[in-house]
Amino acid sequence: MMKIKQIAVDKLSNTMRMYVEAKFHFERLKLVDKEEAINNLDRSFEAKLEAFHSLYDVTKSDFNYFEYADTALLIIIRNAIHHRDHDLFISWNKEMMLDGGLERNNGAEFLLASNRICDKPPVMQYYYKLEDIFLRLDKSLDSPFLENRMRPEQKDDLLKKLDEQLRLNDILDYAKSEKYPTKQI
Incomplete structure (x- = not known):
């Protein structure tokens, strides 16, 4: 079970980094394709929510x-x-x-x-x-x-x-x- 929880934490950590990268590239990308820049932020934020939910799924009996x-x-x-x-x-x-x-x-x-x-x-x-x-x-x-x-x-x-x-x-x-x-x- 600990390995499953570690995978969920790793997934959340990774999606948090991916969101920061999308945020970092936002200003440059919006000059080329504003819709793509916004959608990248939205999808990367939603990925964080999904990863958080994965962590919730495997730890809800603990917390x-x-x-x-x-x-x-x-x-x-x-x-x-x-x-x-x-x-x-x-x-x-x-x-x-x-x-x-x-x-x-x-x-x-x-x-x-x-x-x-x-x-x-x-x-x-x-x-x-x-x-x-x-x-x-x-x-x-x-x-x-x-x-x-x-x-x-x-x-x-x-x-x-x-x-x-x-x-x-x-x-x-x-x-x-x-x-x-x-x-x-």
Whole structure:
């Protein structure tokens, strides 16, 4: 079993490096093919999520990933992207830089929030809409995109953990006080 876990850790480490390489080449490649540059970042980020899920699969008996909002959220996002039956979780890069996103949002202000765990070294950031998380988990929104592989009480428990540990409702409250539309958080 230890060898299987080591393979999963190696896979995650490798995909993390591949993402950094895609990020490193992004500025050069976007001058030649912006769509390819964005897709390379998106696919390499998704590869990290898949590798994290592989690690989860082989270590979930050793560690309760759903006890911690950050690891649970990674699994929820991975599953939403992996089982793509909706148009949620489109990356900030793709939404803004392709198909007229910048022009369509000209003059709009966005609230970009991160869970900074340390100041140095810089932490890479990857943005999805906060609204997409709630549309997957919060039954009160009557979303057609609700996660259907979790029991309702599991989703409720996860929403509570997301609020307690990642302070998502504080972000929403701040956004409301500053009049940010939910689609711009």
